[in-house]
Amino acid sequence: xxxxxxxxxxxxxxxxxxxxxxxxxxxxxxxxxxxxxxxxxxxxxxxxxxxxxxxxxxxxxxxxxxxxxxxxxxxxxxxxxxxxxxxxxxxxxxxxxxxxxxxxxxxxxxxxxxxxxxxxxxxxxxxxxxxxxxxxxxxxxxxxxxxxx
Amino acid sequence: xxxxxxxxxxxxxxxxxxxxxxxxxxxxxxxxxxxxxxxxxxxxxxxxxxxxxxxxxxxxxxxxxxxxxxxxxxxxxxxxxxxxxxxxxxxxxxxxxxxxxxxxxxxxxxxxxxxxxxxxxxxxxxxxxxxxxxxxxxxxxxxxxxxxxxxxxxxxxxxxxxxxxxxxxxxxxxxxxxxxxxxxxxxxxxxxxx
Numbered sequence: 381x382x383x384x385x386x387x388x389x390x391x392x393x394x395x396x397x398x399x400x401x402x403x404x405x406x407x408x409x410x411x412x413x414x415x416x417x418x419x420x421x422x423x424x425x426x427x428x429x430x431x432x433x434x435x436x437x438x439x440x441x442x443x444x445x446x447x448x449x450x451x452x453x454x455x456x457x458x459x460x461x462x463x464x465x466x467x468x469x470x471x472x473x474x475x476x477x478x479x480x481x482x483x484x485x486x487x488x489x490x491x492x493x494x495x496x497x498x499x500x501x502x503x504x505x506x507x508x509x510x511x512x513x514x515x516x517x518x519x520x521x522x523x524x525x526x527x528x529x
Numbered sequence: 530x531x532x533x534x535x536x537x538x539x540x541x542x543x544x545x546x547x548x549x550x551x552x553x554x555x556x557x558x559x560x561x562x563x564x565x566x567x568x569x570x571x572x573x574x575x576x577x578x579x580x581x582x583x584x585x586x587x588x589x590x591x592x593x594x595x596x597x598x599x600x601x602x603x604x605x606x607x608x609x610x611x612x613x614x615x616x617x618x619x620x621x622x623x624x625x626x627x628x629x630x631x632x633x634x635x636x637x638x639x640x641x642x643x644x645x646x647x648x649x650x651x652x653x654x655x656x657x658x659x660x661x662x663x664x665x666x667x668x669x670x671x672x673x674x675x676x677x678x679x680x681x682x683x684x685x686x687x688x689x690x691x692x693x694x695x696x697x698x699x700x701x702x703x704x705x706x707x708x709x710x711x712x713x714x715x716x717x718x719x720x721x722x723x
Contacts (some may be wrong), residue, residue: 391707442565443561445583453590
C-alpha cells in the first residue's frame with residue numbers, strides 16, 4: 381500500500397470504522413514509517429481541536445420564532461389527512477373502481493331516474509318534466525335554448 | 530403546552546400527523562441547535578443560518594407526510610433539508626450581491642471554545658494566547674475548505690454522526706464520505722503547516 385492509503389486508514393481509525401485486519405496492518409506500518417506517524421499525530425491533534433471548538437449557538441428566541449411561524453402555517457398535509465387516514469388504506473384502483481361504478485350506474489338513465497334516489501325527486505318532477513330524455517339531452521337542450529338556437 | 534420530553538421523535542411525529550402542533554414544537558426544541566450548527570458551518574453567517582433553520586422546520590412541518598421513518602431518523606431528514614437550504618442560500622444571487630457590498634460575514638467568528646478553556650486554570654497568559662491563536666487559525670482554515678469537505682468533517686467531528694448518517698444527509702455514498710473527511714483533514718493539516 382502507498383503512504384496515502386495508510387493515511388486514509390488513519391482517518392478511518394480515528395473515526396472507529398477501520399476493519400480489524402487493516403487496523404493491525406496500519407499499526408505495524410506506523411511503527412516503521414516516520415512520514416505516516418507524523419500524519420497520524422497531526423490528525424489526532426486536529427481531531428482534538430475540532431472537538432473542542434463549537435459553532436456559536438443561535439439566539440434564544442430562534443425556537444420561539446419557529447413555533448410562531450409554524451402556528452401561523454396552514455395545517456400540514458399530514459395533519460389534514462389525520463382525520464381521514466382510513467382513506468389512505470384504500471388503494472387508488474379501488475377508489476377509481478368505486479367512482480366508475482357510480483358513474484356507470486347513471487348511464488342511460490333519465491334525469492328524474494338519476495335524482496329519484498333523493499327525497500327531492502318529487503319536487504324536481506314539478507320543475508323539470510320527464511320526457512324520457514337522458515341527462516345529456518337535457519343539458520344540450522338547455523344550452524341551445526340559452527343560445528337562442 | 531404539555532410535557533413531551535419523554536416521548537421519542539417517532540411518537541412526536543405520529544401525534545403531529547394527527548393534528549397536534551404542540552408535539553411538533555417539542556421537535557423544534559430538540560433539534561434547533563444542531564440544525565443551526567450545520568447551517569452556520571455551511572453558510573458561515575448567523576442571520577443566514579437562522580433563516581435556514583426556520584425554513585427547514587417549516588418545510589419539515591409541511592412535508593411531514595413524506596418523511597419515511599424506515600429510511601432515516603427525523604434528525605437526519607431535517608439536516609438533509611437544512612443542508613439543501615444552506616446550499617441554495619450560498620449559491621443565490623442575493624447572497625453573492627450582499628457579500629460583494631459587505632464582507633462582514635467573513636469576519637464574524639463562527640466558532641467558540643466548547644468549554645471556554647480561557648476561563649480554566651491555565652498556567653500563563655502566553656499559553657492562553659497560544660490557544661486562542663490556534664482556534665483562530667482553525668476557524669480561518671475551515672472556511673477555506675470546500676463546502677462538502679467542511680460539512681462532512683464537521684458532522685463527524687462535532688456532531689459525532691456516523692458515516693451512514695452523513696452519507697444520507699449529503700446524498701452521497703459512504704465511500705465518498707470517507708474520502709471527503711480524509712481529504713478535509715489532509716487539507717487542514719497542509720494549510721496549518723504552510
